[in-house]
Amino acid sequence: MTKLPQDGDKKKDSEELILSKELLDALAKFKQIEIEDFEIDVKELELIFEPGMAGQVMPKLKLPAPVAAGGKPTAMLQTAFIPPIETYPNTITEVKLGATRSEGGTRGKSFTIGGETSPPFYNFERPTTHKPVVTLDVFDMEVPLSKAVKMHVKDVVGDPAAWAKLAVDQFKADMVTIHLISIDPLLKDATPKDAVKTVEKVLQAVDVPLVIGGCGDAVKDADVFQAICEAFPGERFLISSITRDMDVERCAKFVKKNGHAALSFTPMDLNLARELNRRLYDFLGREDIVMDLTTAALGYGLDYAFTNMERARLGGLMGDMELAHPMSSGTTNAWAAREAWLKMSADWEPRELRGPLWEVTTALTLLLAGVDLFMMMHPAAVKTLKDVTNYLTSGKKADPAKFADWVTMKAQGVGKQ
Amino acid sequence: MSEKKRASLKELSPIDIYKLLPKTNCKECGQDNCMAFATKIVNREVEIDSCKPLFKPENAKAYAKLKDLLKPAVKEVIVGVGDKSKKLGGKLVMYRHEFTYKNPTAIAIDVTDEMPMQEVVSRVQYTENFSFEYIGNTLRLDMIAVRCTSGDADKFKAVVQKVAETTKLPMILCTLNPVIAEAGLMAAPKAKPLLYAATQTNWKDMAELALMYECPLVASAPNDLNTLVSLAKTLMAYGVTDLVLDPGTFPNEGLPDTINNFTMLRRAACKGGEELAGFPLMGVPMVAWNDSASAEDLLKWREAYLAAMLIVRYSDVLVMHSVSGWSLLPDTVLRQNIYTDPRKPVAVAPGLKVFGTPDENSPVMFTTNFALTYYTVASDLESSKINAYLIVVETEGSAIDSGVAGRKLTAERVADAIKASGIESKVKHRKLIIPGKASRISGEIEELSGWKVLVGPRDSSEIPKYLIEKWQP
Numbered sequence: 046m047t048k049l050p051q052d053g054d055k056k057k058d059s060e061e062l063i064l065s066k067e068l069l070d071a072l073a074k075f076k077q078i079e080i081e082d083f084e085i086d087v088k089e090l091e092l093i094f095e096p097g098m099a100g101q102v103m104p105k106l107k108l109p110a111p112v113a114a115g116g117k118p119t120a121m122l123q124t125a126f127i128p129p130i131e132t133y134p135n136t137i138t139e140v141k142l143g144a145t146r147s148e149g150g151t152r153g154k155s156f157t158i159g160g161e162t163s164p165p166f167y168n169f170e171r172p173t174t175h176k177p178v179v180t181l182d183v184f185d186m187e188v189p190l191s192k193a194v195k196m197h198v199k200d201v202v203g204d205p206a207a208w209a210k211l212a213v214d215q216f217k218a219d220m221v222t223i224h225l226i227s228i229d230p231l232l233k234d235a236t237p238k239d240a241v242k243t244v245e246k247v248l249q250a251v252d253v254p255l256v257i258g259g260c261g262d263a264v265k266d267a268d269v270f271q272a273i274c275e276a277f278p279g280e281r282f283l284i285s286s287i288t289r290d291m292d293v294e295r296c297a298k299f300v301k302k303n304g305h306a307a308l309s310f311t312p313m314d315l316n317l318a319r320e321l322n323r324r325l326y327d328f329l330g331r332e333d334i335v336m337d338l339t340t341a342a343l344g345y346g347l348d349y350a351f352t353n354m355e356r357a358r359l360g361g362l363m364g365d366m367e368l369a370h371p372m373s374s375g376t377t378n379a380w381a382a383r384e385a386w387l388k389m390s391a392d393w394e395p396r397e398l399r400g401p402l403w404e405v406t407t408a409l410t411l412l413l414a415g416v417d418l419f420m421m422m423h424p425a426a427v428k429t430l431k432d433v434t435n436y437l438t439s440g441k442k443a444d445p446a447k448f449a450d451w452v453t454m455k456a457q458g459v460g461k462q
Numbered sequence: 463m464s465e466k467k468r469a470s471l472k473e474l475s476p477i478d479i480y481k482l483l484p485k486t487n488c489k490e491c492g493q494d495n496c497m498a499f500a501t502k503i504v505n506r507e508v509e510i511d512s513c514k515p516l517f518k519p520e521n522a523k524a525y526a527k528l529k530d531l532l533k534p535a536v537k538e539v540i541v542g543v544g545d546k547s548k549k550l551g552g553k554l555v556m557y558r559h560e561f562t563y564k565n566p567t568a569i570a571i572d573v574t575d576e577m578p579m580q581e582v583v584s585r586v587q588y589t590e591n592f593s594f595e596y597i598g599n600t601l602r603l604d605m606i607a608v609r610c611t612s613g614d615a616d617k618f619k620a621v622v623q624k625v626a627e628t629t630k631l632p633m634i635l636c637t638l639n640p641v642i643a644e645a646g647l648m649a650a651p652k653a654k655p656l657l658y659a660a661t662q663t664n665w666k667d668m669a670e671l672a673l674m675y676e677c678p679l680v681a682s683a684p685n686d687l688n689t690l691v692s693l694a695k696t697l698m699a700y701g702v703t704d705l706v707l708d709p710g711t712f713p714n715e716g717l718p719d720t721i722n723n724f725t726m727l728r729r730a731a732c733k734g735g736e737e738l739a740g741f742p743l744m745g746v747p748m749v750a751w752n753d754s755a756s757a758e759d760l761l762k763w764r765e766a767y768l769a770a771m772l773i774v775r776y777s778d779v780l781v782m783h784s785v786s787g788w789s790l791l792p793d794t795v796l797r798q799n800i801y802t803d804p805r806k807p808v809a810v811a812p813g814l815k816v817f818g819t820p821d822e823n824s825p826v827m828f829t830t831n832f833a834l835t836y837y838t839v840a841s842d843l844e845s846s847k848i849n850a851y852l853i854v855v856e857t858e859g860s861a862i863d864s865g866v867a868g869r870k871l872t873a874e875r876v877a878d879a880i881k882a883s884g885i886e887s888k889v890k891h892r893k894l895i896i897p898g899k900a901s902r903i904s905g906e907i908e909e910l911s912g913w914k915v916l917v918g919p920r921d922s923s924e925i926p927k928y929l930i931e932k933w934q935p
Contacts, residue, residue, distance in 0.1 A: 121692055124738070128687075261867065344798075383923060398789070440718075441716075442719055443719035452637060
C-alpha cells in the first residue's frame with residue numbers, strides 16, 4: 046500500500062496553485078493503492094531471439110562524389126536514406142475483449158488487442174494493427190484514498206456501478222476493471238455470490254468490456270472467478286489474473302468453458318511467463334491469453350519492466366510463440382513510487398501534476414515496449430496516453446511546413462519560471 | 463563511405479581482438495594474459511588503450527585496426543571542455559537488453575538573447591544547481607542551449623559571453639545564420655560548444671565555423687532523412703566528423719514520424735552498420751511550447767512526456783524549456799533507469815547493517831534484500847540520522863509485499879536472519895519493528911523468533927516519525 050498524503054497539505058497546495066483549467070479538469074486526484082507483486086530474475090537474459098540485420102545486406106546508397114580539387118565538396122553530396130525494414134516470422138496473437146450482443150454478450154463494444162506484425166510503432170515497416178486500450182480501476186469497497194482523491198470520487202466510493210460510470214463517461218475509459226477487494230478473507234470475506242452481484246451492477250451501469258480483478262488470494266480468487274465466469278457466459282471478461290500458485294487447470298477450464306479470456310500474471314521473469322502460458326495452453330486457446338509481465342514504477346524498477354516487455358515482444362515477433370501474446374500493464378503501480386505522491390520541497394511541487402506525470406511517464410515508456418492494455422488510475426494520465434496512442438496510430442504525417450522554428454521561437458512563458 | 467559496415471557488437475569475439483594484441487602476456491593492463499584482456503575488451507569492461515605495448519611503433523597498424531573494430535555504432539561526440547564536458551552518443555547497441563546504454567541523454571535548458579540578463583543567469587543557475595538524490599545517484603541537468611531570437615549578432619554574442627562567464631556547463635549555440643553563429647563562437651572561442659545547425663542552405667559556412675572553432679556540429683533536416691544523411695555525408699567529406707543529427711521533433715500529429723525517424727536512424731546505425739546514421743541524435747521537446755493557446759502547465763506537461771518518449775527512443779541530447787522540478791524529475795529519473803546496466807544485480811547482500819551509532823537500546827528493524835527496497839530504506843535512515851540496526855533478510859530479491867505473497871519473505875527466514883545477524887548480543891531488548899507491508903506474518907515471526915513484533919509504517923519515509931512516537935526499548 047502506498048502512504049497517502051496528509052489531508053491538510055492538499056488544500057494548501059490547491060490554493061497556492063494557479064493551474065490551467067484545461068489540465069485541472071483532467072486532474073481528478075486519484076491515488077493508487079495497489080502495488081503488484083514483482084521480483085526479478087535476470088538469469089534468462091540470453092535466451093531470446095531478437096530482430097537484427099546480421100547476415101542481411103543493407104541496400105547500398107548511391108554515392109555520387111562531386112568533390113572539388115582540394116577535397117572539400119562544393120555542393121551537397123546527395124544520397125538516399127534506405128529505411129531499415131525487416132520482416133518477422135511471427136505475428137502477435139489477437140485477443141478479443143468484451144462481447145457485443147451479436148458476439149454473444151451484452152456490451153456496446155468490444156476490443157481486439159495484439160495482432161502486431163512489427164515492434165511497437167515501427168510504422169515505417171507496418172502500421173499498428175490495433176490501438177492500445179485503457180481500462181480504469183474501480184474498487185468494490187471503500188479503500189484508503191486520500192482526501193484529494195475522495196474529493197473527486199466521494200459520491201461513488203463504495204458504489205462500484207457509479208464509479209464505473211464516472212470512469213467511462215467522464216474519464217473516457219475504454220474498459221473498466223472491477224477490483225473485487227471485498228472478497229479478501231482478511232478484509233470483508235465477501236462471498237462469490239456477493240461478487241457476482243457487484244459485477245452484475247457494473248454490467249448494468251456501463252456498456253464497455255470488463256476486467257475482473259481478484260484480491261490476490263489464490264483460493265478465494267479461483268472460487269469468485271468461477272462464479273463470475275459461470276454467471277456471465279459469453280461476456281468475454283478478462284480474468285485478472287491467473288497466477289502460478291492458483292489451480293491453473295481448474296481456472297483455465299472455467300474461463301474457457303464460459304468464453305472468457307485469462308490474464309496470465311508472472312513476477313517479472315520471462316521463463317516463468319512461458320511456463321505459465323504452457324500450462325494454460327492445455328486448456329485455453331492462444332487467443333484466450335493476455336500476459337501481465339509485471340509493471341514496476343518509474344524509479345522503482347521500471348527499467349526491468351521495460352526491458353522484460355521489450356524482449357517479450359521482440360521474442361514473440363521472432364517466433365517465440367510462448368511470448369507472442371498481447372501484454373497488459375498494471376500502470377497504476379506507478380503510484381507505488383513515493384515521488385508520485387509524496388509532499389516534497391517546493392522545488393518539486395505541485396505533486397498534483399508530478400503524480401499523474403509519473404503515471405504517464407511509466408505508461409509511455411511501456412507503450413514503446415509494446416504494451417497493448419493499460420490498467421490505469423489518474424484521469425489526466427489516461428487522457429494523455431489516449432491522445433498519444435491516437436496520434437501514433439493516426440497515419441498522419443509530420444508537416445515540415447508546420448515545423449516549429451524553435452530556434453527563434455519566442456516561447457510562451459519565456460521570462461517565467 | 464556508407465559501404466563500410468561495422469561489425470556489430472555481437473559479431474565481435476575475443477579471438478578477433480586477441481589476434482591483434484601483442485600477445486606478450488605482460489600483465490601491464492592488469493589482466494592475467496592477453497586472452498583475458500581480449501575478453502574484457504569485448505565485454506567493454508576495459509579500454510583498449512590500457513594495453514601499453516600497443517603504442518609501440520611496430521604495433522601501430524594493429525592498434526588502428528583495433529580502434530576501428532571497437533568503434534561504437536554511434537559515434538561518441540564530446541561537447542564542451544573540462545570536467546563538465548559532455549559525451550553524446552557512443553552507443554554500442556539498439557536495444558537496452560543487448561548491452562548497457564552508454565552516455566545518458568544530455569538535457570539542455572534554453573536561454574535566449576532577448577531574455578533579460580538576470581533571467582538568463584537565473585535559468586543557467588537553475589540548470590547548474592538542479593540536483594536530486596535518487597538511490598545513490600545525483601540526477602542533474604547537463605547543458606545550456608543559447609538561442610538567437612533577436613536576429614542580432616551583438617545581442618547573441620553578449621548572451622553567449624554571459625552564459626560562458628556564469629557556468630562551465632557545455633553550450634549549444636542555436637542559430638541558422640552563420641554570421642550570428644560566428645559572433646557567438648567568438649564570445650567563447652575555446653568552449654567547443656555544439657553548433658546548431660547546418661542545413662541544406664547554410665552547411666558550407668557552418669562547416670567552416672565548426673572546423674575553425676573545432677566544435678561539433680548538428681545537421682538538421684526536419685522530417686527528411688534523405689537530406690539528413692546527405693548533409694552528414696557532405697559534412698564528413700568537408701572534414702567535419704563530430705556530427706549530431708537532428709531529424710526534427712514534431713509533437714501531436716507529427717509524433718509518429720518523429721518516433722519513426724529516431725527509430726530508423728538508430729536501427730540503421732546499430733543493425734545496418736550505416737555510418738551516415740551513426741551519430742548522436744538530437745531531440746527538441748521544447749517544440750511543445752510552440753502553442754500560444756494553451757496554459758503554461760499544460761505545455762510543461764507536454765514537453766515532459768515528449769522528452770520521456772525521446773529518452774526511450776534513442777535521443778542522445780534534448781533541448782528543453784521548462785525549469786520546473788515537477789516536470790523535469792520524471793524525465794531525469796527515467797533517463798537514469800533506462801541507462802542502468804540491464805545485468806545489474808537486483809539484490810544486496812543479506813546481513814546486519816548499522817546506521818549511525820546504535821547502542822543496546824536502539825531499535826532493530828528488518829527489510830528485504832531487493833536492492834530498491836533496501837536503498838530506499840537505507841537512504842531514509844541515513845537522511846534522518848537515526849541510530850538503528852537494520853537486518854537485511856534474504857528474499858531472493860523480492861520486495862516486501864511480493865516477498866510475503868510469493869513466500870520468499872517468511873517468518874522462518876526472518877527468525878533465521880535474526881539469529882545469524884548476532885543482534886541478540888548487541889541489544890538488551892527483544893523488540894523487532896517490521897515493515898507495515900509484512901504485518902500478515904507478524905504473529906508467526908513472534909512465535910518463531912521469540913521477539914516481540916511491532917508493526918511499523920508501510921513506507922520507510924515514516925520511520926523517523928514512528929520511532930519518535932512509538933519506540934521504547
